[in-house]
Amino acid sequence: MMVLVGVKDSNIKNGELLDSKCPECESINSLKFSIYKRYTHITTIPLFPVGKYVNIECSNCKEFFDYPDLNENGQLQLKNEKLKNPIWMYSGSIILFLSICFYVNNYIDLKNESAVLIKTPTKGDIYHLRFSNGYYSSMKIDKVTNDSIYTTQNDFEVYLPYEIKDIDKPENYSKIKNNYSKIEIAKRYKEGKIIEISRK
Numbered sequence: 001m002m003v004l005v006g007v008k009d010s011n012i013k014n015g016e017l018l019d020s021k022c023p024e025c026e027s028i029n030s031l032k033f034s035i036y037k038r039y040t041h042i043t044t045i046p047l048f049p050v051g052k053y054v055n056i057e058c059s060n061c062k063e064f065f066d067y068p069d070l071n072e073n074g075q076l077q078l079k080n081e082k083l084k085n086p087i088w089m090y091s092g093s094i095i096l097f098l099s100i101c102f103y104v105n106n107y108i109d110l111k112n113e114s115a116v117l118i119k120t121p122t123k124g125d126i127y128h129l130r131f132s133n134g135y136y137s138s139m140k141i142d143k144v145t146n147d148s149i150y151t152t153q154n155d156f157e158v159y160l161p162y163e164i165k166d167i168d169k170p171e172n173y174s175k176i177k178n179n180y181s182k183i184e185i186a187k188r189y190k191e192g193k194i195i196e197i198s199r200k
């Protein structure tokens with residue numbers, strides 16, 4: 001997906017200036033204003049507002065004016081317009097914030113779960129491993145005795161921890177058999193060599 005960042009304008013309020021006189025044709029009560037909010041967006045999702053501007057048009061002579069063209073009374077009326085930033089202009093930021101919360105929460109849950117599971121190794125557990133060469137893999141527990149764990153290592157390695165799930169297939173645990181003492185396994189978890197445990 002191509003990510004496009006930009007700004008857009010949205011018309012949030014329109015009205016008439018009371019007791020106004022057009023600076024051009026001098027007709028009375030003919031000035032109409034439109035207030036726009038400017039917001040940033042990623043593709044089509046608004047992130048947050050970044051500013052506002054006003055268009056003033058005379059309905060009689062069809063001239064356009066800027067804020068400084070108005071007399072004091074007109075400027076005051078515009079200043080007193082209550083403008084709220086529509087919540088939808090923040091929807092991207094809200095989504096972003098909620099996603100971060102979700103991932104952080106998920107991450108903490110997984111860590112907590114692994115911390116419990118490491119204490120009770122069970123046949124079928126999948127241990128996610130980080131090797132000293134920077135690669136990641138996994139191993140499956142085949143058998144647990146009083147003091148030892150027998151495993152089959154995954155035939156494959158991946159670059160990133162979240163790719164482990166892609167290689168976690170029964171047929172990939174075929175050749176490399178190992179056994180560890182439970183003490184050794186606890187040590188490896190503590191050292192961050194075992195990063196996650198999943199149990200079906």
Ligand SMILES: [Zn+2]
Pocket residue numbers: 022023024025026027030058059060061062063
């Ligand atoms: Zn006019």
